[in-house]
Amino acid sequence: ETGVTQSPTHLIKTRGQQVTLRCSSQSGHNTVSWYQQALGQGPQFIFQYYREEENGRGNFPPRFSGLQFPNYSSELNVNALELDDSALYLCASSLGLAQTGELFFGEGSRLTVL
Amino acid sequence: QQPVQSPQAVILREGEDAVINCSSSKALYSVHWYRQKHGEAPVFLMILLKGGEQKGHEKISASFNEKKQQSSLYLTASQLSYSGTYFCGTEDRAAGNKLTFGGGTRVLVKP
Numbered sequence: 001e002t003g004v005t006q007s008p009t010h011l012i013k014t015r016g017q018q019v020t021l022r023c024s025s026q027s028g029h030n031t032v033s034w035y036q037q038a039l040g041q042g043p044q045f046i047f048q049y050y051r052e053e054e055n056g057r058g059n060f061p062p063r064f065s066g067l068q069f070p071n072y073s074s075e076l077n078v079n080a081l082e083l084d085d086s087a088l089y090l091c092a093s094s095l096g097l098a099q100t101g102e103l104f105f106g107e108g109s110r111l112t113v114l
Numbered sequence: 115q116q117p118v119q120s121p122q123a124v125i126l127r128e129g130e131d132a133v134i135n136c137s138s139s140k141a142l143y144s145v146h147w148y149r150q151k152h153g154e155a156p157v158f159l160m161i162l163l164k165g166g167e168q169k170g171h172e173k174i175s176a177s178f179n180e181k182k183q184q185s186s187l188y189l190t191a192s193q194l195s196y197s198g199t200y201f202c203g204t205e206d207r208a209a210g211n212k213l214t215f216g217g218g219t220r221v222l223v224k225p
Contacts, residue, residue, distance in 0.1 A: 041218070045212055055210065
């Protein structure tokens with residue numbers, strides 16, 4: 001069983017730039033959620049994708065956008081980067097919308113904005 | 115609104131017990147518990163769906179009091195491997211695991 005993988009693991013950008021983070025979900029999982037985790041804090045929900053459609057969004061501005069592909073992998077895009085966007089970005093996959101169940105997290109992409 | 119966890123940090127000796135609390139201002143449908151070790155992904159521990167029902171994971175158990183909108187995580191006879199940051203995540207309805215996480219409780223178990 002393949003776990004959740006994210007890339008890149010670390011990256012450094014400057015303010016105003018754009019970034020794309022990638023996530024491969026666990027085999028058989030059709031739902032991907034993205035979380036932002038600032039240093040020393042709990043993960044904050046960004047949005048969720050189910051079968052290529054956005055299914056819920058947290059309190060993040062429109063410059064945070066995403067995609068889910070037919071193989072259920074996903075991308076998180078952030079435009080016009082700000083210093084406060086520096087964080088660990090976690091992807092989590094799960095099975096189905098109707099079920100309350102385990103989230104399988106990747107190890108994250110650590111973004112530093114200078 | 116983010117659930118509130120307490121304490122923020124706890125230091126234990128191996129074999130000691132600890133309780134981590136998670137309180138919400140909203141009525142809860144479910145409470146999820148995760149543990150994250152430094153530099154690693156959060157790992158699922160358990161979900162609680164019904165009030166008063168306890169779940170267990172090794173010597174880690176939890177309870178969920180719907181009326182008080184609270185959950186507690188019990189670390190019993192702690193082991194070195196229990197060190198990490200524990201997060202509760204809550205849902206106010208069946209929403210496909212779109213969790214609101216607390217700020218975390220750092221646990222350090224010393225020999």
